[in-house]
Amino acid sequence: xxxxxxxxxxxxxxxxxxxxxxxxxxxxxxxxxxxxxxxxxxxxxxxxxxxxxxxxxxxxxxxxxxxxxxxxxxxxxxxxxxxxxxxxxxxxxxxxxxxxxxxxxxxxxxxxxxxxxxxxxxxxxxxxxxxxxxxxxxxxxxxxxxxxxxxxxxxxxxxxxxxxxxxxxxxxxxxxxxxxxxxxxx
Amino acid sequence: xxxxxxxxxxxxxxxxxxxxxxxxxxxxxxxxxxxxxxxxxxxxxxxxxxxxxxxxxxxxxxxxxxxxxxxxxxxxxxxxxxxxxxxxxxxxxxxxxxxxxxxxxxxxxxxxxxxxxxxxxxxxxxxxxxxxxxxxxxxxxxxxxxxxxxxxxxxxxxxxxxxxxxxxxxxxxxxxxxxxxxxxxxxxxxxxxxxxxxxxxxxxxxxxxxxxxxxxxxxxxxxxxxxxxxxxxxxxxxxxxxxxxxxxxxxxxxxxxxxxxxxxxxxxxxxxxxxxxxxxxxxxxxxxxxxxxxxxxxxxxxxxxxxxxxxxxxxxxxxxxxxxxxxxxxxxxxxxxxxxxxxxxxxxxxxxxxxxxxxxxxxxxxxxxxxxxxxxxxxxxxxxxxxxxxxxxxxxxxxxxxxxxxxxxxxxxxxxxxxxxx
Numbered sequence: 208x209x210x211x212x213x214x215x216x217x218x219x220x221x222x223x224x225x226x227x228x229x230x231x232x233x234x235x236x237x238x239x240x241x242x243x244x245x246x247x248x249x250x251x252x253x254x255x256x257x258x259x260x261x262x263x264x265x266x267x268x269x270x271x272x273x274x275x276x277x278x279x280x281x282x283x284x285x286x287x288x289x290x291x292x293x294x295x296x297x298x299x300x301x302x303x304x305x306x307x308x309x310x311x312x313x314x315x316x317x318x319x320x321x322x323x324x325x326x327x328x329x330x331x332x333x334x335x336x337x338x339x340x341x342x343x344x345x346x347x348x349x350x351x352x353x354x355x356x357x358x359x360x361x362x363x364x365x366x367x368x369x370x371x372x373x374x375x376x377x378x379x380x381x382x383x384x385x386x387x388x389x390x391x392x393x
Numbered sequence: 394x395x396x397x398x399x400x401x402x403x404x405x406x407x408x409x410x411x412x413x414x415x416x417x418x419x420x421x422x423x424x425x426x427x428x429x430x431x432x433x434x435x436x437x438x439x440x441x442x443x444x445x446x447x448x449x450x451x452x453x454x455x456x457x458x459x460x461x462x463x464x465x466x467x468x469x470x471x472x473x474x475x476x477x478x479x480x481x482x483x484x485x486x487x488x489x490x491x492x493x494x495x496x497x498x499x500x501x502x503x504x505x506x507x508x509x510x511x512x513x514x515x516x517x518x519x520x521x522x523x524x525x526x527x528x529x530x531x532x533x534x535x536x537x538x539x540x541x542x543x544x545x546x547x548x549x550x551x552x553x554x555x556x557x558x559x560x561x562x563x564x565x566x567x568x569x570x571x572x573x574x575x576x577x578x579x580x581x582x583x584x585x586x587x588x589x590x591x592x593x594x595x596x597x598x599x600x601x602x603x604x605x606x607x608x609x610x611x612x613x614x615x616x617x618x619x620x621x622x623x624x625x626x627x628x629x630x631x632x633x634x635x636x637x638x639x640x641x642x643x644x645x646x647x648x649x650x651x652x653x654x655x656x657x658x659x660x661x662x663x664x665x666x667x668x669x670x671x672x673x674x675x676x677x678x679x680x681x682x683x684x685x686x687x688x689x690x691x692x693x694x695x696x697x698x699x700x701x702x703x704x705x706x707x708x709x710x711x712x713x714x715x716x717x718x719x720x721x722x723x724x725x726x727x728x729x730x731x732x733x734x735x736x737x738x739x740x741x742x743x744x745x746x747x748x749x750x751x752x753x754x755x756x757x758x759x760x761x762x763x764x765x766x767x768x769x770x771x772x773x774x775x776x777x778x779x780x781x782x783x784x785x786x787x788x789x790x791x792x793x794x795x796x797x798x799x800x801x802x803x804x805x806x807x808x809x810x811x812x813x814x815x
Contacts, residue, residue, distance in 0.1 A: 265670035266734050266756035267663060275658070283654055293643030309780070310752035314658050317639040317749065331785045334748070338785055339778060341748060 220324055223247055223302040224363045227326070230257040230270065231304045231371050237262065238378075241371040244270040244303035246278055246320075248295065254278035271303060271311040275318065297321055304368040306361060309334035312341040315357060322358045326368030335359045398801035399544050401763070403532050404775040404792040406782030407503045412513040416502040418446070419470040421480060422453075422518075423493035427463050433491065434465070440483045441468040448504035450519040466518070467495055529761060529791035530570075542573065546741045547765055547795045551805050553580055554743035560633045565665035566741040570761075576738060577672055579664035581635040583642060585653040635660040636747040636768055662742060662750035666757045669735055677731035734758040745772035745794075751780045754790065761791045 223245055230243025234257035243257040256273030260266050282292050297319045301307075304326040307315060312334025315323060323335065323342065334341040342359045410416065425433055434451055443449060446469075453464045467488070471479040477495060480488070488495060500518040505511035511522035535543065546568055553564035562581040569576055632638055632645075635657075642657035739761040740754060746764070751773035754762060767776050774781060774792045781792045797805070 260756075263670055264673045264734065265667055266758070267666055267753045272658075276656070279656055280654060289643055289645060289655070308752060308756075310749050310756065313639070313747060313749035313752070317642070317657055319640075319643070331787060332752070334752070338783055339748065 220302065220363065223252070223300075224304070224324065224326065226252060226255065227302045227304050228364065228367055228371070230255050231368065234258045234270070235371055235375055241375050242270045242303065242305045242368075244274050244301055246274050247300045247302065248298055253299070254281070267310060269308065269311050271301065271307055271314065274301075275314065293319060300324065302363070304364075304371070305329050306333040306335050306337060308332035309339055309341065312339070316341050320357050322360070324360045324363050326361075326363055327365040327372075328361055335361070398798050399540075399547075400796045400798075401531070401535055401540060401543060402794045402796060404779075404781070404794055405506065406779065406789070407506070408775075408779065410510075412507070412509045415510060415514065417499040417517065418502050419497050420500055420518075421467040421470060421477075421484075421495045422464050422498050423467060423488070423495045425463050425465045425491065425493060427461075429491050430463055430465070433487070436487060437465070437467065440487070441481070446500065446502075448520045448522075449500045450521060453519055466500070467493070470497060531761060531793060532791055542570075543741075543763060543793075543795060544801065546575075546739075547763060547797075548801075548805055549575075549578070550741040550743050551765060553578060554634075556580065561631050561743075563634050563636050563661040563742060563744045563746075565661040567665050567669050567735060567759075568739045568741065569737065570739050571737060576735075577665055577668040579661050579668055581633065581661045582659040582664050583635050583657050584633070584645070584655050634744055636662075636744055636750055636771060639747050639749070639771060658749065660747065660750050662740065662746050663753055665740065666735070666753055669738075669757070673732060673734075736760070739763065741795075744768050745774050745776060747771040748773040748778055748780070751778070755780060755786050755788050758788050759790050761793065763793045763795050765795050765797060767794070 226245045227243045230245065231241040232243070234243060235241035237259075239258040239261050241258070244255065245252045246254040254274040254277050256270045256275075256277065258270050259268040259273060262268075278296075279292065282295070287295070299320050300322045301315065301320055302324045306325045306327065306329035307323065308329060309332060325335065328337050330337050332338060336342070336359070342356045430452065437451065443451070443466075449466065451466050455462050455464065468480065468484055477485075480495070487493070498518060501514040501520060505514050505520060505522045508522065511520065514520045531539070546566055550564045550566045553566070554561055556564075564578070564580045566578040567576040568574065632641065635642075639657070639660070642655075734757045736758045737760050740759050740763070742750075742762065742764040744764060744766050745768035746754065746762075747768065748771065751762075762774060764774065769776060771777055773779070775794075780786065781789055
């Protein structure tokens with residue numbers, strides 16, 4: 208993961224999604240739900256993350272949250288102020304293998320990321336159009352007028368993201384409660 | 394539940410409507426020849442399935458001039474309007490083929506939750522009605538004892554919300570109702586995060602009750618209730634309630650000292666979930682965590698052994714452990730024996746959570762949410778969004794608002810003042 212962050216080579220969006228998929232594969236190897244992401248600033252990867260919900264027993268530890276936490280800590284160690292962080296994050300682009308859920312989409316909106324590229328849709332939990340549309344400006348309340356949502360593009364290497372889910376669910380989620388319903392994924 | 398000083402109100406998964414004013418949607422329907430009915434139903438289910446209208450019956454039988462008549466819903470009208478031409482091509486073909494004459498009618502948008510609603514719905518177009526098959530405790534009302542417990546836990550959450558000096562923050566208290574025990578509690582931590590992990594836990598209800606005073610409260614300026622049963626919070630002291638102002642962080646000076654991290658997403662509910670997860674890891678360590686050299690489990694073996702344990706046994710074991718009996722001699726519980734996230738737990742929040750926190754509580758499998766004050770701008774449990782009614786989610790909690798009347802709010806104020814004076 209650190210290699211990926213430190214290399215910082217400018218790449219195009221397909222290549223960034225490839226890095227997100229690599230992150231997701233790492234999660235799969237750790238018996239986690241395989242979702243991965245990278246955060247890109249000026250065409251350089253500055254943070255990455257993958258799902259850690261089973262390991263932490265904290266179901267909010269999605270890939271996006273992992274990457275954001277790493278980035279915020281790094282920037283504060285570098286001495287950035289609140290307004291400096293806000294400014295830099297507004298130039299950042301997220302590449303994530305699956306549409307952000309309602310929680311993560313809200314978080315990305317609060318932070319003010321510029322754009323999000325995702326792989327497959329998240330029909331059951333998606334917060335960028337599937338269930339709610341938290342990325343859309345029209346959904347931000349009137350008293351927060353002027354707060355832009357983020358641009359969202361789906362379908363980038365979606366089939367690869369889906370095939371990782373298939374591998375995961377064929378194995379069975381070792382941490383799901385038993386007995387549980389068959390898991391249907393997008 | 395009505396009490397002199399507080400009420401607990403269930404916030405259902407769909408907006409409350411009077412039975413006669415339920416929202417409707419427009420559909421194309423047509424009278425059909427009974428001998429074509431089966432064929433048409435089969436074709437229609439294929440080309441125009443009722444995705445979000447499963448409660449609506451496809452066919453209506455009615456009587457016209459003493460003759461039985463069958464009408465059938467073809468599809469929803471499009472966004473483009475109710476022109477016939479806006480029907481999809483394959484439906485137009487079907488219409489021509491069977492010589493249908495489509496008309497526009499209305500059906501109820503949401504499934505009925507009561508018999509009264511259902512009876513009204515059927516006047517428009519027949520629907521099916523399935524009374525709720527499961528009942529999360531409380532939806533149909535609380536006993537006096539449970540109501541008092543809920544009030545006391547809420548009281549505890551409100552005191553936490555006021556514990557940060559002059560500034561209000563949101564507060565979260567996670568409770569295991571089967572043990573009547575606080576699992577953990579947390580406040581908003583967007584401005585100072587000390588990286589401590591375990592939070593505050595193990596308050597017994599006695600502590601909570603001891604601090605609840607019913608004495609008359611005089612002169613507590615900050616917490617006077619208004620008619621909506623809300624804290625009368627001056628704007629200047631509410632700006633740090635993270636769920637109310639989740640976009641505001643960039644305009645604030647959050648870091649109080651250089652040793653603390655700040656984090657715009659550390660809303661009270663998110664922090665409480667983190668503490669509960671840390672507690673879970675500590676109380677129920679896995680083999681892998683206790684032995685660094687442990688080889689990762691073969692996933693096939695894990696799932697096979699886990700499947701063998703029925704869910705009921707899991708619950709019994711869990712209760713024993715949490716009651717204070719220590720973990721079994723070898724110190725480990727298998728994955729199937731330890732609690733799954735916050736299954737069965739309640740959370741008390743001073744303010745209705747935003748969409749991020751409300752979804753986090755879905756993920757963590759919280760059973761019931763109690764909040765005191767609505768969140769007018771970003772509330773996701775009935776005010777702006779209503780996550781408890783989003784059918785596609787894989788978990789659904791029950792949501793309640795604890796409305797505090799003057800006397801109850803005054804008692805909260807009183808206990809806060811007393812503690813601060815000490």
